[in-house]
Amino acid sequence: MTAPIALTCGEPAGIGPELAVRAWRALGPDCPFFWIGDPRHLPDNTPVIGIEAPAQAPAASAHGLPVLAHRFNAASVPGQPDPRNATGVIAVIERAVKLVQSGQACAVCTAPIHKKALIDGAGFAYPGHTEFLGALGGCDRVVMMLASDRLRVVPATIHVALAxxxxxxxxxxxRQTITITAAGLRRHFGLSRPRLAIAGLNPHAGEGGAMGREEMDWIAPLLADMACDDFLLSGPHPADTLFHAAARAKYDAAIAMYHDQALIPIKTLDFDNGVNVTLGLPFIRTSPDHGTAFDIAGTGMANPASLIAALKLARRMSRGD
Structure with missing residues (x-):
């Protein structure tokens, strides 16, 4: 039997705790997971089933939300992050990774964190989840992929100024981005020879040098140099024609050059069901593609679709399909 998924609590004052409950109600034993966090941070009247080990989660999930308790320094108020809880948020992520590395969990699914609270409360030294998980996994380079049933897309550069x-x-x-993406698609998505479409950096992929020379000077030569039997590369393609339905049918994932070039199409195509996947780690990690949403935390308005999709995808990835 496949081990359950470890779901981290994320920022206690955000929508993570309430979404965990709603995800359990939607999935139950069909996609067993356990929540790591302080039960005080869950919504009132949550049917909590305390567990001592991840192996107890599948049976417990038939009766309530399986919770591996982790005591925090303070209670939480929806919408009001408390830096006193920063050390707890970080420790829960570390604990989840250790459980996956030991084989007690099949994957980590992370709820959104609030970086300012982590910096203020614990001197958090990483730009975000992805970089922290890379450090925990001992990786020099990891790749962020946004995935849904309609599109998989990877930005080569992420949270940097466009300039x-x-x-x-x-x-x-x-080269690293392409290599890690292809390996992740083979390992976790059952694609023996993944097809990767590479976007150009400039409008119209430079249009023969009239709108920029990066495509001619080194992107196209790099793709030619990387041609091999393990994956199929095409491009560089004009980004404005890469994401319509007919184009998407020709590749398994697209490599974009920067953040918005990748995220605008997937959020337009499938805003509620996008999943953040970290490729290149020695373990599986997924996350909903949204933030802490302090403005609606505690109101019951948060949509659990992305978290549900992230848990389902983690399960499929653990089976390699």
């Missing part, structure tokens, strides 16, 4: 993209986008970076 910095041409400097940071190097042949080595793009």
């Amino acid at each position: 910095e993209v041409p400097r940071l986008l190097t042949p080595d970076l793009l």
Whole structure:
């Protein structure tokens, strides 16, 4: 039997705790997971089933939300992050990773964190979840993929100013991004020879140098140099024609050059069901593609679709399909 998924609590004052309950109600034993966090942070009247070990989660999930308790320094108020809880948020992520590394969980699914609260309360030294998980996994480089049933897309550069993209986008970076993406698709998505479409950096992929030369000078030569039997590469493609239905049918994932080039299409196509996947880690990690949503935390308005999709995808990835 496949081990259950470890779901971290995320920022206690955000929508993570309430979404965990709603995800359990939607999935139950069909996609067993357990929540790691302080039961005080869950909504009132949550049917909590305390567990001592992840192996107890599948049976417990038939009766309530399986909870592996982790005591925090303070209670929580929806919409009001408390830096006193920062050390707890970080420790829960570390605990989840250890459980996956030991084989007690099949994957980590992370609820959204609030980086400012972590910095203020614990001096958090990472730009975000992805970089922290990479450090915990001992990885020099990991890749962020946004995935849904309609599109998988990877930004080569992520949370940087647009003016910095041409400097940071190097042949080595793009080569690593392509290699890690292809390996992740083979390992976790059952694609023996994944098809990757590479977007250009400039409008119209440079249009023969009239709108930029990166495509001619090094992107196209790099793709030609990387041609091999393990994956199929195409491009560089004009980004404005890469994401319509007919184009998407020709590839398994697209590699974009910067954040918005990747995230605008997937959030337009499937806003509620997008999943953040970290490729290149020695374990499976998924996350809903949204933030803490302090403005609606505790109101019951938060949509659990992305978290449900993240848990389902983690389960499928653990089976390699």
